[in-house]
């Protein structure tokens with residue numbers, strides 16, 4: 001007999017991860033799941049500190065996400081951006097008027113000395129979010145993209161160059177100085193932590209920066225709770241974004257098995273899409289528990305279904321590992 005899950009930690013990036021996060025938030029109560037978010041995409045722009053993955057998650061959990069763009073806030077207007085363009089300012093990174101309020105509040109608080117963890121908590125509260133959202137660390141870490149066109153900052157690659165350059169590798173600038181925040185340390189060693197989920201986010205751009213925080217990988221491995229990843233690749237393709245393109249450029253097979261191998265011995269379990277069930281034996285052959293289930297999340301019900309399957313799977317692994 002499995003016991004109800006006590007606490008889960010879910011590592012997430014932006015859009016793909018936030019879909020499962022919404023499913024988890026609608027399935028588990030606020031004491032049962034904490035989200036740990038990539039901040040390697042964060043950057044300074046127009047004097048503001050922008051945290052794209054944190055904001056994607058906050059807007060998604062508060063039903064503020066813009067369904068038309070897939071990023072930013074709903075019911076957005078663009079007066080500031082238009083005026084910026086008129087005055088010769090930079091407009092390649094599109095900041096809406098309502099979204100700007102988030103960056104203004106965050107930047108002001110950070111400048112006054114608050115930590116990113118505290119600022120994120122305040123923004124969450126104001127947006128009515130009940131489930132805890134933690135940045136991966138409080139220090140600035142910047143994902144740098146190595147490419148055949150030279151090294152470039154994440155947003156230059158992702159937004160300005162639209163992921164066109166051929167990727168050769170990644171560097172997480174500043175990660176050596178990063179530390180696990182007290183909130184994360186407490187969570188990672190909590191006796192009631194029953195599972196760690198790696199959401200279907202980009203493994204290279206969204207999850208690896210989290211794992212690069214010194215102590216993170218070791219703490220995840222040391223946790224009694226099993227670590228389970230959900231594949232962001234279905235039938236050899238990404239639903240959105242450059243995951244599959246990057247895999248090809250790095251000389252990796254473009255399939256869910258390669259994602260499982262990428263995470264390597266960090267994982268105890270892996271969830272792949274039903275369409276990829278033929279890969280189950282190979283994944284199991286690498287020593288992991290694995291299941292195949294529908295992982296394409298179009299509706300809220302899809303997100304909740306996958307969340308429930310993932311939590312049940314974690315629970316089964318925990319139960320079968322407990323003597």
Ligand code: GDP
Pocket residue numbers: 012013014015016017018019053200201202203205206230231232233234237238239240241243244295296297298
């Ligand atoms: P980003 O930072 O906004 O690019 O978002 P993430 O890194 O969190 O997510 C990008 C990944 O999410 C891509 O590899 C997509 O294939 C994956 N993804 C998006 N939607 C889905 C979905 O519905 N199901 C699965 N399995 N993966 C998805």
